[in-house]
Amino acid sequence: MHREFCRRGAWLLPLALAACDGPQSALDPAGHEAEAVSQLFWWMAGASLVLWVLVVGLSFYASRRREQPWPARRAARLILVCGALLPTLLLAALLVFGLRLMPVLRAPGDGLRVEVEGQQFWWRVRYVLPDGRRFETANEVRLPVGSRTEFLLTAQDVIHSFWIPSLGGKMDMIPGTTNRLVLEPTQTGRFRGACAEFCGASHALMAMSVEVMEPEAFTAWVEREAGAAAASTDEGAALFLARGCGACHTVRGTAAAGRVGPDLTHLGARPTIAAGILPNSPENIDRFIRETQAIKPAARMPSFGMLPPAESAAIATWLGSLR
Amino acid sequence: MVIRIRDKADLWTLLMPPTVWALHFLFCYLVAAVHCAKKGGINLAEPSSGASFAPLAEVRPLVAIGTAVALALIVVSAWQAWRHWGAGTEDPPHDAATPEDRQHFLGLATLLLSGLSFASVIFIALPAFLITDCR
Numbered sequence: 001m002h003r004e005f006c007r008r009g010a011w012l013l014p015l016a017l018a019a020c021d022g023p024q025s026a027l028d029p030a031g032h033e034a035e036a037v038s039q040l041f042w043w044m045a046g047a048s049l050v051l052w053v054l055v056v057g058l059s060f061y062a063s064r065r066r067e068q069p070w071p072a073r074r075a076a077r078l079i080l081v082c083g084a085l086l087p088t089l090l091l092a093a094l095l096v097f098g099l100r101l102m103p104v105l106r107a108p109g110d111g112l113r114v115e116v117e118g119q120q121f122w123w124r125v126r127y128v129l130p131d132g133r134r135f136e137t138a139n140e141v142r143l144p145v146g147s148r149t150e151f152l153l154t155a156q157d158v159i160h161s162f163w164i165p166s167l168g169g170k171m172d173m174i175p176g177t178t179n180r181l182v183l184e185p186t187q188t189g190r191f192r193g194a195c196a197e198f199c200g201a202s203h204a205l206m207a208m209s210v211e212v213m214e215p216e217a218f219t220a221w222v223e224r225e226a227g228a229a230a231a232s233t234d235e236g237a238a239l240f241l242a243r244g245c246g247a248c249h250t251v252r253g254t255a256a257a258g259r260v261g262p263d264l265t266h267l268g269a270r271p272t273i274a275a276g277i278l279p280n281s282p283e284n285i286d287r288f289i290r291e292t293q294a295i296k297p298a299a300r301m302p303s304f305g306m307l308p309p310a311e312s313a314a315i316a317t318w319l320g321s322l323r
Numbered sequence: 324m325v326i327r328i329r330d331k332a333d334l335w336t337l338l339m340p341p342t343v344w345a346l347h348f349l350f351c352y353l354v355a356a357v358h359c360a361k362k363g364g365i366n367l368a369e370p371s372s373g374a375s376f377a378p379l380a381e382v383r384p385l386v387a388i389g390t391a392v393a394l395a396l397i398v399v400s401a402w403q404a405w406r407h408w409g410a411g412t413e414d415p416p417h418d419a420a421t422p423e424d425r426q427h428f429l430g431l432a433t434l435l436l437s438g439l440s441f442a443s444v445i446f447i448a449l450p451a452f453l454i455t456d457c458r
Binding site: 072076084088091092095096099100102103106180 | 414438442445446449450453454455456458
C-alpha cells in the first residue's frame with residue numbers, strides 16, 4: 001500500500017513542479033518585484049520546512065525515544081528560548097528584510113505611464129508616453145524590458161485587483177481612488193494578468209495578455225498603436241457602424257467613437273479577445289458577438305445572436321483585420 | 324495608570340505595558356500621517372514625476388524619542404513586575420486563592436506582557452528607519 005502510494009507520488013512530482021512555470025506564475029518570475037517576492041517565498045518555505053522538521057523531530061524524540069521527564073528548569077529554558085526568543089528574532093529578521101525591500105520596489109518609474117481602469121469584466125488601458133502623447137487600448141499591456149513602467153490603477157464600478165504574477169505583486173483597483181504600482185520586467189516574453197479581487201459573475205473571465213518586448217520593438221508597437229487602424233471601407237466596416245456597434249466601441253479612423261466598451265482600434269493585433277479568454281481569430285470574434293452572455297455571463301454587452309450570420313461574420317472578419 | 328512605583332500588583336500595573344504599546348503605536352501613526360500629508364502630495368496631471376513623497380528623515384528623531392520613552396516605561400514596568408512576582412523565587416502556576424499567589428500571578432503576567440510589548444514597540448518603530456519616504 002505504502003509503496004504503491006510512493007510510486008503514484010513519484011508520478012505526480014514532475015506534474016507539481018511543472019505547475020510552477022508558465023505565463024502566470026509568481027514562482028517563475030520575469031520581473032524585478034516578482035523576483036524579490038519569489039526569493040522571499042522560497043526562503044520562508046525552506047525555513048518553515050526546517051522548523052517543521054525540528055518541531056516534529058523534537059516531539060518524536062520526546063514521546064518515543066526519551067520517556068523520562070526533563071528537569072523543570074531546563075524545560076522552562078527551552079520554552080523561553082525556542083518559544084519566545086527565537087520566534088521574536090526570526091520575525092524581526094523577516095520584518096527588517098521586508099522593510100528594506102520596499103524602498104527599492106517602490107522607486108519611481110522611468111517615464112512611461114500606463115493608466116488601467118478595471119470594469120466588469122475587462123481592462124481599459126491608456127498609455128501616456130514620456131512626450132505627453134496618449135492612446136487607448138484594452139485588455140492588453142505591452143511593456144519595454146528593463147525599464148520601470150508606472151501604473152496608475154483605478155476602477156469604474158466595483159473593486160478589482162490588477163495582478164501580473166510573473167512581473168510583480170497585485171494592487172487593488174478601487175473606484176474613486178488611484179493606486180500606484182511600478183513594474184520592471186527583466187525578461188521578454190508573453191505573460192498573463194488576472195483580476196485578483198472577486199468582482200462579479202465573470203470575475204474568473206477577466207484576464208489580460210501581457211507582452212514584454214525589446215525597447216526597439218516596443219517603440220515600433222507604440223508608433224503603430226498610437227495611430228488609427230488601417231480601416232478598410234469594406235462591408236464589415238459599414239455593418240459595424242450600421243448595426244450600432246460604434247455606440248459603445250471606438251475604432252479610431254472611423255466614425256465609431258463609443259466610450260462604454262473596449263477600444264477596438266487594433267483588435268486584430270491583440271493575442272486574445274474578450275479580456276484574455278479566447279484566442280484571437282475571426283471565428284472567435286464572431287462567436288463572441290453572437291454568444292456574448294454565454295462566453296461572459298453578466299457582461300454589459302448583450303448577445304447579438306439576432307444578427308444574420310453573414311453580417312456578424314463580416315464584422316468579425318473586419319475587426320480581425322484591424323492591425 | 325502607574326505614576327509611581329507600586330508595592331502591590333493590581334489591574335493597573337498589569338495594563339501598563341500594553342497601554343504604553345498602544346499609545347506608542349498611536350503616536351507613531353499620527354506623527355507619520357501628519358508629516359506625510361503636510362509635506363508631500365500627488366499631482367496626477369503630470370506624467371510619472373507627478374507624485375512627490377516627503378522623506379521620512381524628519382520624523383525619525385521624533386519616533387526615536389517616543390520609542391525610547393515607551394521602552395523605558397515598559398522596562399520600569401517589567402522591573403516592578405519582577406518584584407511583584409517574587410524575583411523568580413517560586414515557580415508557576417500561581418493558582419492558589421491566597422493574596423501572595425495573586426501577587427505572584429499578576430507579577431508574572433505583567434512581566435510576560437512587558438516582553439511582548441517591548442518587542443512590539445521596536446517592531447512598530449522599525450518602518451520609520453527602514454523606509455525612505457511616505458510612498
